[in-house]
Amino acid sequence: MTISLRSPLGIAMLVLTALAFGYLLLPILVVVAAPLGDTGYLAFPPQGLTLKWYAAALHDTRYLTALLVSLRIAVISAIIACALGVSAAYALTRFDFPGRRLLEAVFLSPLILPTLVLAVGLTLFFTRTGLLAGPWKLVAGHVIVCTPYVLRVSLPVLRRFDRSLEEAARNLGASPVAAFFLVVLPVVRPGIVAGTVLAFITSFDEVVLALFLAEPGAPTLPVTIYSAVQLGFEPSVAAVSGLLVLATLGFMLLYHLLGSVGRSRN
Amino acid sequence: MTTAASGSGVARFAPVLLFAPCAFAYAVFFIWPQASLLAMSATEKAGFTLAQYERFFVDSYYWEMLGRTLWLGFAVTAITLLLGVPTAYLLARSQSRWASFLLLLTTFPLLVSAVVRSFGWMVLFFRDGLLSRTLLALGIVNHPVQTMYTMTGVIIALAQVLLPLMILTLHGVFKSIDRDLEYAAMSLGARPSVALGLVTFRLASGGIVAGSLLVFSLAISAFATPSLVGGARANVMATAIYEQAVELLDWPFAAALATILLVVVLAVSLAYGALLEGRADKEASR
Numbered sequence: 001m002t003i004s005l006r007s008p009l010g011i012a013m014l015v016l017t018a019l020a021f022g023y024l025l026l027p028i029l030v031v032v033a034a035p036l037g038d039t040g041y042l043a044f045p046p047q048g049l050t051l052k053w054y055a056a057a058l059h060d061t062r063y064l065t066a067l068l069v070s071l072r073i074a075v076i077s078a079i080i081a082c083a084l085g086v087s088a089a090y091a092l093t094r095f096d097f098p099g100r101r102l103l104e105a106v107f108l109s110p111l112i113l114p115t116l117v118l119a120v121g122l123t124l125f126f127t128r129t130g131l132l133a134g135p136w137k138l139v140a141g142h143v144i145v146c147t148p149y150v151l152r153v154s155l156p157v158l159r160r161f162d163r164s165l166e167e168a169a170r171n172l173g174a175s176p177v178a179a180f181f182l183v184v185l186p187v188v189r190p191g192i193v194a195g196t197v198l199a200f201i202t203s204f205d206e207v208v209l210a211l212f213l214a215e216p217g218a219p220t221l222p223v224t225i226y227s228a229v230q231l232g233f234e235p236s237v238a239a240v241s242g243l244l245v246l247a248t249l250g251f252m253l254l255y256h257l258l259g260s261v262g263r264s265r266n
Numbered sequence: 267m268t269t270a271a272s273g274s275g276v277a278r279f280a281p282v283l284l285f286a287p288c289a290f291a292y293a294v295f296f297i298w299p300q301a302s303l304l305a306m307s308a309t310e311k312a313g314f315t316l317a318q319y320e321r322f323f324v325d326s327y328y329w330e331m332l333g334r335t336l337w338l339g340f341a342v343t344a345i346t347l348l349l350g351v352p353t354a355y356l357l358a359r360s361q362s363r364w365a366s367f368l369l370l371l372t373t374f375p376l377l378v379s380a381v382v383r384s385f386g387w388m389v390l391f392f393r394d395g396l397l398s399r400t401l402l403a404l405g406i407v408n409h410p411v412q413t414m415y416t417m418t419g420v421i422i423a424l425a426q427v428l429l430p431l432m433i434l435t436l437h438g439v440f441k442s443i444d445r446d447l448e449y450a451a452m453s454l455g456a457r458p459s460v461a462l463g464l465v466t467f468r469l470a471s472g473g474i475v476a477g478s479l480l481v482f483s484l485a486i487s488a489f490a491t492p493s494l495v496g497g498a499r500a501n502v503m504a505t506a507i508y509e510q511a512v513e514l515l516d517w518p519f520a521a522a523l524a525t526i527l528l529v530v531v532l533a534v535s536l537a538y539g540a541l542l543e544g545r546a547d548k549e550a551s552r
Binding site: 004007009012013014016017019020021023024025026027028029030031034042043044045083084085087088090091092094095097103106107110112113114115116117118120121122123124125128131140141143144147176201204205207208211212222225226229230233237238241244245248249251252256 | 280281282284285287288289291292294295296297298299300302303306348349350352353355356357368370371372373374375377378379380381382383384385386387388389390395396423426429430433458459462483487489490494504507508511512517520521524525527528531532535
């Protein structure tokens with residue numbers, strides 16, 4: 001550390017950093033802790049201690065149904081975004097053709113487009129053309145939002161990939177397809193997995209497209225929570241949100257753990 | 267150039283075949299809908315019209331709303347910079363193994379839906395919530411305050427939603443700046459604070475601008491947090507678009523509002539691109 005943490009500047013930076021972490025974690029802590037309270041309304045810090053709201057949340061079929069809808073849409077969207085993104089990223093890094101840079105810019109451009117603008121456009125589009133039905137409207141929207149994330153993670157990984165490995169496989173008689181699956185894919189897999197996980201999380205958490213495009217009778221989990229929060233403050237909504245936070249924490253730790261196991265094995 | 271690109275006709279079309287599915291999906295579900303949105307905002311039965319845009323620009327209500335939206339963007343960017351710069355710097359320079367754990371902790375809120383995080387703030391913001399009681403206890407206010415349904419509330423909540431993105435962007439920037447440059451400046455007699463200002467923050471300024479513009483454009487187009495925490499009383503562009511489309515079913519006007527928001531976001535991105543280019547030119551001419 002160049003800056004002494006005991007100097008006034010160092011102390012100021014430490015204080016601001018501590019504030020930043022407190023600020024980042026406070027609302028998440030509230031969501032997990034508030035439903036532990038024994039009062040009929042949400043309070044933080046919670047008064048009393050009960051698990052009845054968490055138990056109620058686990059038995060509420062509305063949230064369970066919505067969770068399944070969200071998981072299904074996120075899995076389908078992530079798989080499609082992964083297939084589209086990785087094949088496009090391979091074409092963009094492996095070949096040189098006119099318009100390549102423009103195409104890359106277009107493929108990444110949904111990252112800067114406000115999701116709400118995309119949602120309004122897609123809703124009008126689906127109403128006018130009558131294309132797609134059921135959950136597929138939302139999947140189409142999520143694929144457009146998620147594919148840039150897959151591209152952004154897999155493009156640098158594919159660029160760094162040592163092409164002579166692939167050429168060696170080709171010289172030894174492997175077809176281009178075989179060379180891709182046997183040589184390229186195993187090396188770039190961590191990047192592709194990370195991109196797909198990012199796509200899954202983006203779709204799972206996304207609320208704006210889901211508000212516009214989800215099937216009227218089958219809202220996703222964020223939409224269900226959004227509507228319930230707007231209607232009032234039942235502790236069970238907080239308990240569902242709390243469970244979601246805890247599940248996310250578990251998911252993140254597991255991914256991190258698996259990642260470090262994979263790294264140490266290689 | 268390569269073995270796969272030369273040779274048979276199939277290989278020549280390989281790149282096209284590979285990006286075609288992605289290009290098709292984008293053409294149908296991205297470019298076409300956005301183009302028809304643009305068209306809808308400027309047409310009526312008689313043909314081309316700017317009536318929807320006129321409605322926006324002659325009404326001071328909408329000017330105020332646009333101003334409120336930009337204010338939200340500036341305030342959120344300022345807060346995330348104030349907290350993000352020191353945090354990212356300390357995490358990037360720390361040798362402690364806690365640094366990687368803290369970085370992981372920074373990404374964690376990003377994985378939690380903005381709806382859930384905004385909800386956490388709502389519990390704190392109500393008149394009898396923790397924030398009001400803390401301010402009362404500290405003697406800063408002498409009657410309970412309602413932060414819910416105010417712009418202040420939206421700013422506090424949205425800055426928390428976007429802070430991780432600022433920290434992660436800046437962390438990458440600070441990591442890429444060699445710390446030896448700071449030592450060099452100090453060995454030449456600069457005080458640590460001067461070395462930090464003249465060397466590190468100067469080199470990081472491009473990344474700081476990038477992070478700020480990212481946070482700014484996300485802040486002015488955010489919907490969930492303004493809608494939940496701000497409600498009808500803190501109306502911004504995003505909530506107005508939703509209201510026009512879903513509640514009032516005025517799609518042409520919603521389309522015009524969406525186009526205006528899009529133009530603002532694009533202007534911010536172009537300014538960013540121009541800034542980067544100008545910087546590159548300046549470096550090159552040195």
